Amino acid sequence: MLNAVIIIIAIVLGGYLAFSKRLAGSSNWKATVTPLASIMGSGFLVSAPLLAGIVGNLAVVCMGMLLVLAYLVGGAIRFNIRHFEPIEKEKGVAQDIASLSRIVLTGAYFISITYYLQLLAAFVLNAAGVDSDALANAITTALLLVIGGIGMWKGLGKLESVEKYAISLNLGIIGALLVGLAIYNLQLAQGGTWALPSISSTIDFNDFRVLLGLLIVVQGFETSRYLGDEHPAEQRIATMRSAQLISTVIYLIFIGLVTVLFHDGLGTDVTAIIAMIAPVALVLPLLLSIAAIGSQFSAAVADNSGAGGLLEEVTHHKLPMRYAYLLILAVTVALTWETNVNQIIAYASRAFALYYVLQCVVAFVVARQQKDLSHRAMRLAMFAFLAVMCLLVFILGIPSG
Numbered sequence: 001m002l003n004a005v006i007i008i009i010a011i012v013l014g015g016y017l018a019f020s021k022r023l024a025g026s027s028n029w030k031a032t033v034t035p036l037a038s039i040m041g042s043g044f045l046v047s048a049p050l051l052a053g054i055v056g057n058l059a060v061v062c063m064g065m066l067l068v069l070a071y072l073v074g075g076a077i078r079f080n081i082r083h084f085e086p087i088e089k090e091k092g093v094a095q096d097i098a099s100l101s102r103i104v105l106t107g108a109y110f111i112s113i114t115y116y117l118q119l120l121a122a123f124v125l126n127a128a129g130v131d132s133d134a135l136a137n138a139i140t141t142a143l144l145l146v147i148g149g150i151g152m153w154k155g156l157g158k159l160e161s162v163e164k165y166a167i168s169l170n171l172g173i174i175g176a177l178l179v180g181l182a183i184y185n186l187q188l189a190q191g192g193t194w195a196l197p198s199i200s201s202t203i204d205f206n207d208f209r210v211l212l213g214l215l216i217v218v219q220g221f222e223t224s225r226y227l228g229d230e231h232p233a234e235q236r237i238a239t240m241r242s243a244q245l246i247s248t249v250i251y252l253i254f255i256g257l258v259t260v261l262f263h264d265g266l267g268t269d270v271t272a273i274i275a276m277i278a279p280v281a282l283v284l285p286l287l288l289s290i291a292a293i294g295s296q297f298s299a300a301v302a303d304n305s306g307a308g309g310l311l312e313e314v315t316h317h318k319l320p321m322r323y324a325y326l327l328i329l330a331v332t333v334a335l336t337w338e339t340n341v342n343q344i345i346a347y348a349s350r351a352f353a354l355y356y357v358l359q360c361v362v363a364f365v366v367a368r369q370q371k372d373l374s375h376r377a378m379r380l381a382m383f384a385f386l387a388v389m390c391l392l393v394f395i396l397g398i399p400s401g
Contacts, residue, residue, distance in 0.1 A: 002183060003283040006176045010287055014172025018165050031224070031231040031239035032246075037167040038220025039070075039247040041299045042119050044174060045292050046345065047217045048255060049272035052262040054210050056201030059262070060255045062211055067248045070218040073356045073386055074244050076363040077225050078237045079379070084366050085233060094365040101358035103314050105222075108351035109307035110328060113300050114335040115216070115344040117143045119270060120296035122341050126271040127289045133340065140336045143297070147304055148329030152322040156308075159301045166298035173291040174250065177277070177284060181257035184280045188260065197262045206398075213346035213397035215353055218251070222355070226306070270341050304328060346399040353393035360387035 016023075023029045051059035084094060121139035125132065150159060188194035203211075224240035231239070261276050271292075274285045304325070311324040319327075339347065364383040367373055 002180060002281045005183075006180045006281050006283055006287070009179055010172045010176035012172075013175045014169045017171055018168035027231065028235065028239055031227060031235050032243050033167060034227060034243075035221045035223045035240050036243040036247060037163075037170070037295075038223050038299070038302075039218060039243060040174065040250065041170065041220065041295050042116060043217030043219070044251070044254070045119065045123075045273055045288070045295075046270045047214070047251070048258045048262075049266040049269060049276060050210075050214060050217075050345075051255065052199070052259075052266040052272075054207050054214075055203055056199045056262065057196050057259060058201045058203065059259055060252060062203075063251055063255045066211070066214060066218050067244075067251060069386075069389060070215070070221065071244050071248065072382065073360065073390065074221045074240060076356075076360045076383055076386055077222055078240060079363045079383075080359060080366070081225060081233050081237055081240075083370065083373075084362055085228065087366075092365075094362050094369070097358055097362050097365065099314070101355055101362065102310055104351070104355045104358060106307055106310040106314060108348065108355055109303045109310065110331045111335065111344060111348045111351045112216075113144075113303045113307065113328065114140070114332045114339070115341070115348045116296040116300040116303065117332075118336065118339075118341040118344055120293055120300070122271050123274070123289055123292040123296070126274055136341075137336050141333055143300070144329055144332050144336065147301055148325050148332075151304060151308065151325035151328075155321070156301055156305045163298040163302055166294040170291045170295040173287045174254075176287065178250070178253060178257065180280045180284060181254070181277070185257055185260060194260060196259065199262055199264055209396045209398045210346075212393045213349045213399060215393050215397070216345055216349040218247070219349070219352045222352075222359070223306075270345070342399040346397050350394045350397045353390045353397065356390040357387050357394060360384075360390060 047063065048059070051062060055062045080098075084098065088095060088098065117140045118136065120143065121136040124139060125136055147156070147159065150156060185194060221240055221244050224236045224243070227236055258276070261279065263276075266272050266276070274288055277284045277288065307328050308321055308324040311319055311327065312321060335344070360383050364380060364387065367376060367379045367383060370376070373379065
């Protein structure tokens with residue numbers, strides 16, 4: 001019965017998100033779903049097992065701390081949308097730092113592309129019951145060649161059109177998973193067998209460093225900063241805030257419900273969510289595997305396109321797009337063979353953390369220049385604090401395992 005309920009919810013919710021004419025015609029929904037999909041993409045798949053292995057039953061508390069940090073950093077970027085974008089073309093310290101941040105973001109996209117496809121390969125091999133680092137790297141490389149080749153040949157427009165359906169499928173399956181977990185927890189409670197698992201929940205300095213390396217699981221909200229061609233500033237500010245709040249609620253509910261399934265041995269296997277949720281319903285591992293493959297491929301295409309656009313921008317359009325995609329291909333293939341998926345998660349977190357540092361510094365400089373800004377002292381203190389916190393993520397974040 002539960003399997004049927006989960007399948008129906010996934011199909012109905014995913015179908016509504018993909019084919020609803022009301023949503024398709026809503027500018028607010030389009031501006032919300034882009035950052036929401038980025039935040040909920042890969043992080044939703046890896047967060048539970050990694051947090052279980054690092055902090056045990058404190059997972060929901062630590063996830064909450066990561067989400068608060070991400071929301072506050074999002075506030076700095078929202079400040080930049082409102083106060084920096086109107087003066088972005090001028091000359092000054094803030095503009096120079098912003099230019100540097102775009103270069104850093106380009107590098108972060110290189111890493112995230114590799115991360116998404118390494119994660120995709122891990123889920124493919126998990127579904128096939130195969131454990132081979134070399135084969136995982138080969139699959140990742142093949143996908144990079146396909147995406148890079150299409151980008152150099154005809155551009156990524158055709159592949160990007162698939163993103164809408166991958167996002168809808170992913171969100172539909174997430175909704176079905178939450179319902180399944182809620183019913184499972186309720187059944188345990190009614191049967192008198194609900195209990196937190198007996199696993200270590202102590203946090204030492206090494207665990208703290210690994211936790212910092214998980215900032216990537218709630219990253220993605222900054223995409224609103226670069227939707228200016230499609231959406232006005234105030235709309236991007238409002239929808240970015242909505243995307244972060246929606247994802248915060250979903251993450252906290254998910255981690256709270258899945259904690260009962262934690263056990264020893266989690267933390268280094270990024271695909272452990274598949275085996276973890278198997279007791280809930282037989283259909284969930286298959287649905288999550290499908291969602292993982294689709295969402296990671298579309299995310300890799302989106303970041304490939306974003307990185308290409310940034311490369312074109314930072315080179316002042318001197319680097320043609322086909323050569324930009326060739327450079328992305330060369331760097332990502334090299335990263336694939338030099339890292340594993342746990343390492344790339346920490347590297348991606350550190351890369352985006354450095355970008356956030358620079359964005360917070362931009363916000364600080366702009367706030368300092370605007371003498372009549374409301375709550376100026378509080379904003380300056382907050383932006384300085386956030387820059388330091390993100391710098392700690394950049395310096396101290398390490399891979400699990």
